[in-house]
Amino acid sequence: MKRVISGNKAVAYGVMLSRVQVISAYPITPQTTIVEELSRFCAEGKMEAKFIKVESEHSAMASIIASSVTGSRSFTATSSHGLAFMHEMLHWAAGARLPIVLVNVNRAMGPGWNIWTDQADSLSQRDTGWIQLYCEDNQEVLDTIIQAFRIAETVNLPVMVVLDAFFLSHTSEVVEIPHQEEVDGFLPRFEPQLRLNPDDPRAYYGMISPNYYMEFRYKMQRTMEETVEVARSVDEKFGHHFGRTHGLIEPYLCEDADVVMVTSGTVTSTSRVVIEQLREDGLKVGLLKMKMFRPFPMKEIKGVLKGVEKVGVIDRNISFGHGGIFAQEIRSTFCNEDQRPMVFGFVMGLGGRDVTPEAVEEAIRYTLDNPSPKEEVIWIDLKR
Amino acid sequence: MASKITYASEMEMPFSPVSSGDMSWNRTGTWRYIRPKYEDKTPPCNAACPAGIDIPMFIGLVGEGRYDEAWNVIREENPFPGVCGRVCFHPCESHCNRADYDEVIAINALERFVADQAPPLEAGSPVRGRREERVAVVGSGPSGLSCAYHLAKMGYQVIIFESLPQPGGILRVGIPSYRLPKDILDKEIADIQAYGVEIKTNARLGGDLSFGDLEEYEAIFLATGAHVSRKLSIPGEDLEGVGSGLDLLRDINLGKTVHIGRKVAVIGGGNTALDAARAVLRLGGIPVIVYRRSREEMPAFDEEVSEALEEGIKIQYLTGPTEIIGTNGRATQLECIKIELGGEDETGRRRPVPIPDSNFTMEVDTVIVAAGEEPDLTFLPEDIRVEGKMVSIDKGARTSEKGIFAGGDMASLDRTVAHAIGFGKRAAISIDCLIKKRDVNSVLQGVQVGENGILSMAKYLSEVTRRRSPHVVAFEDLNLDYFEHAERNERVKLPVSERIRDFREVSAGLTDGQALKEGERCFSCGVCNGCENCSIFCPDLSVITDGGVVKYRINYDYCKGCGICIAECPNNALSIEKEAK
Numbered sequence: 001m002k003r004v005i006s007g008n009k010a011v012a013y014g015v016m017l018s019r020v021q022v023i024s025a026y027p028i029t030p031q032t033t034i035v036e037e038l039s040r041f042c043a044e045g046k047m048e049a050k051f052i053k054v055e056s057e058h059s060a061m062a063s064i065i066a067s068s069v070t071g072s073r074s075f076t077a078t079s080s081h082g083l084a085f086m087h088e089m090l091h092w093a094a095g096a097r098l099p100i101v102l103v104n105v106n107r108a109m110g111p112g113w114n115i116w117t118d119q120a121d122s123l124s125q126r127d128t129g130w131i132q133l134y135c136e137d138n139q140e141v142l143d144t145i146i147q148a149f150r151i152a153e154t155v156n157l158p159v160m161v162v163l164d165a166f167f168l169s170h171t172s173e174v175v176e177i178p179h180q181e182e183v184d185g186f187l188p189r190f191e192p193q194l195r196l197n198p199d200d201p202r203a204y205y206g207m208i209s210p211n212y213y214m215e216f217r218y219k220m221q222r223t224m225e226e227t228v229e230v231a232r233s234v235d236e237k238f239g240h241h242f243g244r245t246h247g248l249i250e251p252y253l254c255e256d257a258d259v260v261m262v263t264s265g266t267v268t269s270t271s272r273v274v275i276e277q278l279r280e281d282g283l284k285v286g287l288l289k290m291k292m293f294r295p296f297p298m299k300e301i302k303g304v305l306k307g308v309e310k311v312g313v314i315d316r317n318i319s320f321g322h323g324g325i326f327a328q329e330i331r332s333t334f335c336n337e338d339q340r341p342m343v344f345g346f347v348m349g350l351g352g353r354d355v356t357p358e359a360v361e362e363a364i365r366y367t368l369d370n371p372s373p374k375e376e377v378i379w380i381d382l383k384r
Numbered sequence: 385m386a387s388k389i390t391y392a393s394e395m396e397m398p399f400s401p402v403s404s405g406d407m408s409w410n411r412t413g414t415w416r417y418i419r420p421k422y423e424d425k426t427p428p429c430n431a432a433c434p435a436g437i438d439i440p441m442f443i444g445l446v447g448e449g450r451y452d453e454a455w456n457v458i459r460e461e462n463p464f465p466g467v468c469g470r471v472c473f474h475p476c477e478s479h480c481n482r483a484d485y486d487e488v489i490a491i492n493a494l495e496r497f498v499a500d501q502a503p504p505l506e507a508g509s510p511v512r513g514r515r516e517e518r519v520a521v522v523g524s525g526p527s528g529l530s531c532a533y534h535l536a537k538m539g540y541q542v543i544i545f546e547s548l549p550q551p552g553g554i555l556r557v558g559i560p561s562y563r564l565p566k567d568i569l570d571k572e573i574a575d576i577q578a579y580g581v582e583i584k585t586n587a588r589l590g591g592d593l594s595f596g597d598l599e600e601y602e603a604i605f606l607a608t609g610a611h612v613s614r615k616l617s618i619p620g621e622d623l624e625g626v627g628s629g630l631d632l633l634r635d636i637n638l639g640k641t642v643h644i645g646r647k648v649a650v651i652g653g654g655n656t657a658l659d660a661a662r663a664v665l666r667l668g669g670i671p672v673i674v675y676r677r678s679r680e681e682m683p684a685f686d687e688e689v690s691e692a693l694e695e696g697i698k699i700q701y702l703t704g705p706t707e708i709i710g711t712n713g714r715a716t717q718l719e720c721i722k723i724e725l726g727g728e729d730e731t732g733r734r735r736p737v738p739i740p741d742s743n744f745t746m747e748v749d750t751v752i753v754a755a756g757e758e759p760d761l762t763f764l765p766e767d768i769r770v771e772g773k774m775v776s777i778d779k780g781a782r783t784s785e786k787g788i789f790a791g792g793d794m795a796s797l798d799r800t801v802a803h804a805i806g807f808g809k810r811a812a813i814s815i816d817c818l819i820k821k822r823d824v825n826s827v828l829q830g831v832q833v834g835e836n837g838i839l840s841m842a843k844y845l846s847e848v849t850r851r852r853s854p855h856v857v858a859f860e861d862l863n864l865d866y867f868e869h870a871e872r873n874e875r876v877k878l879p880v881s882e883r884i885r886d887f888r889e890v891s892a893g894l895t896d897g898q899a900l901k902e903g904e905r906c907f908s909c910g911v912c913n914g915c916e917n918c919s920i921f922c923p924d925l926s927v928i929t930d931g932g933v934v935k936y937r938i939n940y941d942y943c944k945g946c947g948i949c950i951a952e953c954p955n956n957a958l959s960i961e962k963e964a965k
Contacts, residue, residue: 042527080928095400095401096400096401097399097400193399194398194400194402200406201406201407201408202402202403202404202405202406202407203399203402203403204401204402204403205400205402205408206401206403208401208797211399212391215391215393215397216397216399216400218394219397219399223399225703269611352713
């Protein structure tokens, strides 16, 4: 069934079709309509889920950590400061190896207060042990939610599905909503390996001495490494069921490119149009869309970018004192390689400023025109 | 139990830090070092009630609309909710913790409300197993009836001897019907008779009946009250037109024709004086109360003084009568002297000191003396000890003669209906102890409410009762976060113009809606009322709320002693103690 829906509605449909059993969330702009839609689904009986009202995001995550331990498929959504408030519990969910799915609608961190899109919130949670998947459009949002549960329940790690504030959350476009039976065929019931059960009392998440703590961390890292392949395979199976895939990364016109632009989120769509136009002008420019940020799919990235002369990375985020975070990750991917591209780090679109085709073109032409970046961080469309 | 597992490599380890074995041996309650427990405490109202009514319990039931159960709760201690709900001086309300929050609970009005809902009991109401022992009660006032009631419910054969033609004692002949309508009294006496209490009227001990006639009884309870009016000891007291307040009220209450003049001086400041003045007003006279101290010292209940003033009755304070002057043997003038107050006397009140040469006279047709009452003890055998014009009794209401008990106004200066009812209960327990050969002193100690000698019949009779600590709950003990401010629900009183036409009842009862609202206002100090806060807040799901005498209990297998249940209990119905390790 095709419907014209916003990104937030796509989230809600994805959650409903995934037969989530427990939802706990605290409203925050621009995530609010997700919570509204889900609570309506619950109230109308469209979902057989327990909706737990809470007084904060910290409690929201704490609640679904608890429900997840009992073996219930559990979901929450938040944004910006709400995600920051969850920070402690994010470590908890990952350390406890719980297959929770969280949607974060990318929003800038204050102050100054700003409700528009920016990746600072989710990228600040980079090291919590969560899988992170960034979406480009509303169809990808819906599909990624369904995939996320399957990935999470396979690897026992939580997944954060990320979409841009307003550009996706509140913008409507055509989305194919699959039938429940189709989704049921793809996403079976959650059968946890460990489940809190009063009939078989175990001690969960107690004290671990230095003697063994490291081994648990090692296992998380190993699992993260394996997750790249798991996610790829889940996407492939999704393709068999639904006839579309999204990839972990998506190269576009990269084969012969002299310059490849690396993007994430909705900037990808804009960049795609610009690159198509520049190709018509004869410029050898390609695009690499980053969907998966954690685990960082280094092998796949190398496969695309190895041999490319120059790579421009567009970051809608800034790690103060260093630069754009995607740019850092791309650089570190290649630092031990003999053959490595020159990486140009562009920062643009912070706090929801439009990333216009002109801005993207400026970045591409800068990369084409300069043998190496003149600055570590290249600010585009900045008033100075 | 725990066993140490050694892993050689991460491959052997689970993916998440979860115990590999059953952990049911480790009930986490072992972490506790303090232990919460449900412990009802003593509500201040209950501790202040001479009749010992479990007030929060009955009010809680009113708040839930369970009026018949509320009635039963009151009647476990007191057979006169309808009477007390009208005439009690309600010390419970003076001690109510709600005073510090907004306004005290209208306990007295609620008691009346409950009584007014109750249908009459049927004769032959069940008692706790019939016993053959017979007990004689002398006097059918509140004390005698209360004692008879409790004994009859215990199964004893009880007979009351009453000197007057109708039962009720002071309730019948001392209190006018604008405060206590006769049908209310009749109903509650009939409810007592429903348990098999026999009442013989016109049977005066010392007259038709002698002490010898009572020898066949297992025990005797003397409760003949205080019906002798104290004299003023001033010239002219024997003149025509001079009478006592008690006589006036008795004649009115027994339906006799009374003759009073237009201008009536009522001398005294107690309830009898006030009642006499208000009765005079209703009979068409113009009463003036002459009292030698000021309003503060008046022994009459404040509410009654207020109502008298509302009705336009004049009170001449700081005035002492010195002589009643007559013409042709009839009182025509009252001479008085003005008084100022000196230092405190032995009763704690300021001593009246006449001001020299301040004498004046007032015109009177009638003088009514109501300057206090004393018991008539002339019928007592000599071997019953008397002290200070009263029968001398011990804590168990025992006189110096074995098997003879006494109480009420004849044995105490606490001369209120509620105290008399409490005395009756005390005597009933004591008589039961005598017959069952129990040590009454330790029994009484065990059934005390608070520390002022208030007794609980419910405690005395039941084998399993909830432990109730003697700690009287203070305002600071409550968690006020759970209470909303709410106005007290007041009884409606008749307008003065209607009141004074006849002896109709002045106060109307609370309405159904008022009673429910008033019931919900109660703090339920120290008494669990099942609000479930403890259960809602317990982070370990360790509050178990499944009925029984003790409504809630704690699952100590998992309780970690965090104390949230105690902090969040609005009523102070939980306590904490150190964990015994």
